[in-house]
Amino acid sequence: MSRDVTRAAARLPSLPARLPATPPTLADVAERAGVSRQTVSNAINNPDLLRPDTLARVQGAIDELGYSPNRAARNLRTRSSHLVGMRIGPAQEGTANATMDRFVHSLVETTREAGYHVLLFAAEPDDPMTGYDDLLRSTAVDAFVITDTYLGNPQASWLEQRRAPFVAFGRPWDQPEARHPWVDVDGAAGTALATDHLLDKGHTRVAWIGWRKDSRIGEDRRSGWLRAMHGRGLSTTGLASRVEDTVASGRDASAHLLDEAQPSAFVCASDTLAVGVLRTLADRGLVAGRDVAVVGFDDSQVAPLTQPGLTSVRQPLEDVAVEVVKALEGLLGHPPAVGPGVMLTPTLTVRGSS
Amino acid sequence: MSRDVTRAAARLPSLPARLPATPPTLADVAERAGVSRQTVSNAINNPDLLRPDTLARVQGAIDELGYSPNRAARNLRTRSSHLVGMRIGPAQEGTANATMDRFVHSLVETTREAGYHVLLFAAEPDDPMTGYDDLLRSTAVDAFVITDTYLGNPQASWLEQRRAPFVAFGRPWDQPEARHPWVDVDGAAGTALATDHLLDKGHTRVAWIGWRKDSRIGEDRRSGWLRAMHGRGLSTTGLASRVEDTVASGRDASAHLLDEAQPSAFVCASDTLAVGVLRTLADRGLVAGRDVAVVGFDDSQVAPLTQPGLTSVRQPLEDVAVEVVKALEGLLGHPPAVGPGVMLTPTLTVRGSS
DNA sequence: TCGTGGTCTTGGATCGATCAAGACATTCCG
DNA sequence: CGGAATGTCTTGATCGATCCAAGACCACGA
Numbered sequence: 001m002s003r004d005v006t007r008a009a010a011r012l013p014s015l016p017a018r019l020p021a022t023p024p025t026l027a028d029v030a031e032r033a034g035v036s037r038q039t040v041s042n043a044i045n046n047p048d049l050l051r052p053d054t055l056a057r058v059q060g061a062i063d064e065l066g067y068s069p070n071r072a073a074r075n076l077r078t079r080s081s082h083l084v085g086m087r088i089g090p091a092q093e094g095t096a097n098a099t100m101d102r103f104v105h106s107l108v109e110t111t112r113e114a115g116y117h118v119l120l121f122a123a124e125p126d127d128p129m130t131g132y133d134d135l136l137r138s139t140a141v142d143a144f145v146i147t148d149t150y151l152g153n154p155q156a157s158w159l160e161q162r163r164a165p166f167v168a169f170g171r172p173w174d175q176p177e178a179r180h181p182w183v184d185v186d187g188a189a190g191t192a193l194a195t196d197h198l199l200d201k202g203h204t205r206v207a208w209i210g211w212r213k214d215s216r217i218g219e220d221r222r223s224g225w226l227r228a229m230h231g232r233g234l235s236t237t238g239l240a241s242r243v244e245d246t247v248a249s250g251r252d253a254s255a256h257l258l259d260e261a262q263p264s265a266f267v268c269a270s271d272t273l274a275v276g277v278l279r280t281l282a283d284r285g286l287v288a289g290r291d292v293a294v295v296g297f298d299d300s301q302v303a304p305l306t307q308p309g310l311t312s313v314r315q316p317l318e319d320v321a322v323e324v325v326k327a328l329e330g331l332l333g334h335p336p337a338v339g340p341g342v343m344l345t346p347t348l349t350v351r352g353s354s
Numbered sequence: 355m356s357r358d359v360t361r362a363a364a365r366l367p368s369l370p371a372r373l374p375a376t377p378p379t380l381a382d383v384a385e386r387a388g389v390s391r392q393t394v395s396n397a398i399n400n401p402d403l404l405r406p407d408t409l410a411r412v413q414g415a416i417d418e419l420g421y422s423p424n425r426a427a428r429n430l431r432t433r434s435s436h437l438v439g440m441r442i443g444p445a446q447e448g449t450a451n452a453t454m455d456r457f458v459h460s461l462v463e464t465t466r467e468a469g470y471h472v473l474l475f476a477a478e479p480d481d482p483m484t485g486y487d488d489l490l491r492s493t494a495v496d497a498f499v500i501t502d503t504y505l506g507n508p509q510a511s512w513l514e515q516r517r518a519p520f521v522a523f524g525r526p527w528d529q530p531e532a533r534h535p536w537v538d539v540d541g542a543a544g545t546a547l548a549t550d551h552l553l554d555k556g557h558t559r560v561a562w563i564g565w566r567k568d569s570r571i572g573e574d575r576r577s578g579w580l581r582a583m584h585g586r587g588l589s590t591t592g593l594a595s596r597v598e599d600t601v602a603s604g605r606d607a608s609a610h611l612l613d614e615a616q617p618s619a620f621v622c623a624s625d626t627l628a629v630g631v632l633r634t635l636a637d638r639g640l641v642a643g644r645d646v647a648v649v650g651f652d653d654s655q656v657a658p659l660t661q662p663g664l665t666s667v668r669q670p671l672e673d674v675a676v677e678v679v680k681a682l683e684g685l686l687g688h689p690p691a692v693g694p695g696v697m698l699t700p701t702l703t704v705r706g707s708s
Numbered sequence: 709t710c711g712t713g714g715t716c717t718t719g720g721a722t723c724g725a726t727c728a729a730g731a732c733a734t735t736c737c738g
Numbered sequence: 739c740g741g742a743a744t745g746t747c748t749t750g751a752t753c754g755a756t757c758c759a760a761g762a763c764c765a766c767g768a
Contacts, residue, residue: 025723038726049746054747068491069492072429073723077726088458117473305601305629379754380756404716430723431722
């Protein structure tokens with residue numbers, strides 16, 4: 001069975017030894033260890049089935065040959081790839097997908113610990129679902145992680161109908177009857193945290209600058225500000241503004257609010273808007289953090305760079321990744337287990353602006 | 355051969371039809387189209403071997419059944435996965451890996467067009483090469499894309515010794531004899547572009563703020579500034595500074611340079627340093643772009659948000675991805691073809707700061 | 709009529725790991 | 739002491755697509 005004699009040459013696993021033309025197979029290891037293929041397979045997948053001494057012998061042969069099970073063969077037999085698919089959108093220049101990039105890093109790290117890898121794919125220009133469809137039908141991935149669950153949520157319901165395993169980062173806003181596992185960050189809790197932080201510092205007129213009303217996430221974040229204000233019996237009339245997510249909009253909105261409602265602090269739905277507020281303050285010779293306080297959302301890369309540093313609500317993306325992988329393991333377990341949705345609470349990164 | 359009758363139910367490909375318990379196989383398509391397995395295989399891999407009408411019939415059956423070749427089986431037989439592995443580091447909060455994230459997006463998009471997918475993996479905490487090693491030995495990926503080729507470049511030489519196919523984003527600084535394909539962006543050309551832009555505007559005393567001398571990339575960028583200045587017969591003595599890549603360092607260095615050498619413009623090795631310069635200007639009541647010009651590097655997310663917007667050198671990451679994929683296709687072709695390294699020229703995104 | 713392509717079928721073997729079932733020896737217990 | 743119950747290891751079949759070689763069938767032109 002030894003197709004290549006040189007393959008048997010002793011070699012330490014992590015040294016940069018030249019990769020043989022054809023890597024060693026299970027059979028090669030079996031021959032070298034003087035056992036059957038199945039025993040080698042068991043040594044890898046069910047070590048406790050072997051007697052300690054044979055296990056050691058097989059393990060030795062594996063190390064000497066630098067053997068690692070062929071993924072394709074294993075995938076074919078077990079009907080699973082240990083790959084998790086995740087679609088990423090085009091690189092938009094806005095700060096929006098910076099959060100997603102941070103999440104990808106966390107997800108890759110966490111899946112590694114669980115023995116999975118992340119397969120990235122891009123949306124086809126025409127049909128947004130073809131990417132999912134191809135990967136599913138060719139059984140290239142075991143499951144998906146989807147990230148943009150707002151806006152009608154076509155992927156979630158599509159995948160659900162296909163009975164494809166997936167976990168969503170983002171709650172099912174529109175479908176309360178959704179049965180898929182999801183993980184999300186409580187945006188309202190985040191803005192409430194920010195607002196309470198400001199109220200604790202003595203502010204009473206805390207303004208809100210958020211997104212258009214059709215944004216579910218935006219309305220959620222706004223509700224946290226509302227709740228915190230009303231929780232202390234404070235009025236919010238005239239203190240809220242809903243605009244586009246741009247620096248210019250944040251600047252205009254804050255200027256307008258300062259003139260009309262004299263707030264002493266701002267809570268914003270994004271760091272982008274908060275940067276707009278900082279600009280207005282600079283325009284008027286006001287010092288952020290001393291004269292007027294500002295809090296942003298997402299703790300983006302800009303936050304520590306503003307002058308003064310921008311206090312911002314930070315999503316616990318590492319924890320999100322951990323929960324997503326937990327849900328994935330449940331989905332792919334035997335039998336599959338679908339737990340309830342998981343809601344995580346963000347934290348507040350306090351800097352000079354508040 | 356029909357293991358499941360319902361599988362033959364008509365179904366349009368992109369509709370969210372429920373995925374059958376076991377996806378259709380080549381044999382199922384063959385039966386439905388009334389041809390042999392071999393013919394179906396040819397329809398997919400060698401369409402020109404078939405008569406047009408049978409090709410159409412097979413294609414129809416494929417569409418009706420929603421068939422897609424099983425990746426694992428194909429990978430096993432053809433010994434290739436159509437996956438490209440790329441390691442990503444931990445999510446550092448600095449702006450350094452923002453460029454990498456932008457590159458990942460471009461790479462995913464470009465590989466899609468070439469029929470490949472990107473497999474992300476993380477570095478093991480202990481041994482940085484184990485990730486590569488495992489994927490190689492288990493033949494999980496066809497090739498790698500490596501991105502951090504500075505600092506002794508252990509991955510490149512390790513992979514070369516293993517005869518593993520890979521393409522580097524980043525030139526082989528230390529190994530002129532390296533034989534692997536690479537793509538890089540000419541940092542010196544970028545800073546020269548920036549410097550010339552400033553000189554064209556009438557500046558004669560253009561200062562440089564860069565990184566420590568042990569950074570190859572930093573010295574490369576610095577050389578472009580030097581070349582542009584000397585190209586017009588201008589002196590550079592006292593106009594350069596080498597510091598850490600932080601806002602505070604950029605601020606201190608620019609303050610010092612302004613005091614000692616009275617430059618009217620700054621070219622920086624990074625946007626982070628440039629933000630530091632902007633801060634010094636604000637400290638002294640100077641207006642960036644009017645009193646003193648500033649140019650950064652990498653066109654990061656901060657650049658458009660500063661006040662005024664930061665002029666910055668932009669790496670053509672989309673083009674880099676295209677060239678990387680071209681090189682990959684050469685490497686994986688029959689026979690493998692290794693072209694020369696490719697050097698791309700960055701562009702300058704001009705904003706208010708210059 | 710015989711060859712010559714073009715097109716498709718047939719029956720296999722193959723990739724490498726895992727599953728299902730069985731072989732064999734040892735131990736334990738009534 | 740016989741039979742069951744383990745523990746340990748082996749054998750043949752299997753996952754689904756591709757590759758290979760040989761041949762069947764048809765149509766066309768020489």
